[in-house]
Amino acid sequence: MMSVPTQVLQSEWTKIKSVRSTVWTLGLALVVTVALGALISALTKSQFDKLSMKEKITFDPTFTSFAGMGLGQLAMIVFGVLVVANEYSTGMIRTSLAAVPQRATFLFSKITIAALLALAVSMVTSFLSFFLGQAMLGEHKASISDPGVLRAVVGGGLYMTLISVFAMGVATMLRSPMLSLGILMPFFFLISNILGAVPATKKVAQYFPDQAGRKVMQVITGVGDDESPYGPWGGFTIMVLWVVAALLGGYAVLKERDA
């Protein structure tokens, strides 16, 4: 006799691999991130001579190869939202919870499976982006053995994973795919970036999950006006706290509300 969590993990694995949206969203996240990163790396190489001296000194070849992540993360958000919110929009949640009355077990097993899958895809994406991007950068490239580079590439994979888990937590709270996407997509694509660029709001925006988490993907930091009060892992921890908060919020909603 297997334990309940093992059963739920198995069941969630069957669920996640039996719908097309999984392949679509994760595949899109990989392709968009890698392709856009490679394109921007190639463009950077051709324009490198036109950069200012300051820009040349602070040039971060690793982070440049991750340039596609800003767009690719949106597909990860869609994946995270659909994994959770599709249970609600289809009504499947009632069947699932009738089978697993232990709601915490159900939720965290589901998120574990989805997060592991997201982690695998994100890591592949991050390493592919790095190596392809460096190849495009030619003589300006960084090596994986340079100090901080491996951390940044692994961090890139973790970043994309956490973005999708954050989306899962938010979707558990909001229960609707449209509502969740309607809030998360503009936030990460526009609002966070705009607030992060405006000097007045920058101090607040740097604590947003994406901006704090992105720190771990940078190799060359702390130069010029790019000063932030936290280092790579400090920023990563801030992002983890956001994710934990979203998951706890989601669990609180699932536990209290009628399905």
Next chain:
Amino acid sequence: MIEAVGLTKRYGAKTAVHNLSFQVRPGVVTGFLGPNGSGKSTTMRMIVGLDRPTSGQVTIGGLPYAQLPNAPRQVGALLDAKAVHGGRSARLHLLSLAQLAGIPARRVDEVLGVVGLQGVAGKRSKGFSLGMGQRLGIAAALLGDPQVLLFDEPVNGLDPEGILWVRNLMKQLAAEGRTVFVSSHLMSEMALTADHLIVIGRGQLLADMSVQDFIAANSAGFARVRTPDTEPEGREKLTAALVEAGGQVLSEPDGALRVTGVPLPRISDLAHDADVRLWELSPHQASLEEAYMRMTQAAVDYRSTADQRAGLWQAPGPYAQAPGYGHGMPPQGWAQPAPENPYPALPGEQPNPYAQQAAVPAAPAEAPAAPAAPPAAPAAAPADLTKRDSEDAR
């Protein structure tokens, strides 16, 4: 065995289920009847722990659902046939549910066979018809070979062959000693399938009795009597004579009389004595459907009103005065106004011993009034609704 004690569920000011207590026993099919919105689905959701009762509790075999060890092996439920991810194939949908409960994968193909979906097992359920969806839902309920089965409106969307199949399946499951609890809003269907009935209206228990008792208590016979339309005074004379002889008389929409408590030959004798000619004198049996409608009519949430077609009618045409088409007339051309209550209580009926409230507008002393006056009971029904609404608000 399912046991509900004082089960109550409120959504804000709306009370969906109010102080419901009942038992569902193993070995019989128990029908769960009520109009749309009467709280059947809410009750079923509370049984499987999806909704938390505001007060009271419901247990299965003595335990709340959430505390049942490996619940899917003990309780199978079809709550909503549409509650599947349309992009997933029938087999993988069932496989994911089987894995949740630690049920071996070969059981999936067994239940697919039982419900007759083997041929479309690999198809995505998006393309399923309503009937196929119901079969898939029934397959999911049967997966764990459970002792307790809940089916919410299982025959919705099924063809006659499918309905017959579900009916036999329910009976067979009960005959195997399982507890089978089936909701429906169709009395006629339940009369054929169920052994025991639990009837609710507006979230409250209206009846909890065997189908036989329900039939005995609710399907009294009556006689239909028509006097010549040309002699309205004959009708009144006969009514008076029948009431004097101890009968109860109600007027039918088309002007005929519905008589209970007086045998047919005696009606004929009375008519003869009163010197009234009869155009019709026929025996009738009130259907179970009618008895059910009568029982629940005060508890119907969604009632259609007459379509006035305001603004669509230019000028009253030549047919405007014909019964049933005139503006001011009730839609079915009722001769006597009883708009709220198409099925007034038959005064000759046995009172329902299980009815907990005045849902059956039984007022035998007032009801057999002369046909000119509307029965008193229907007027009480809307007042009753208002009263209950104000209770809900508390």
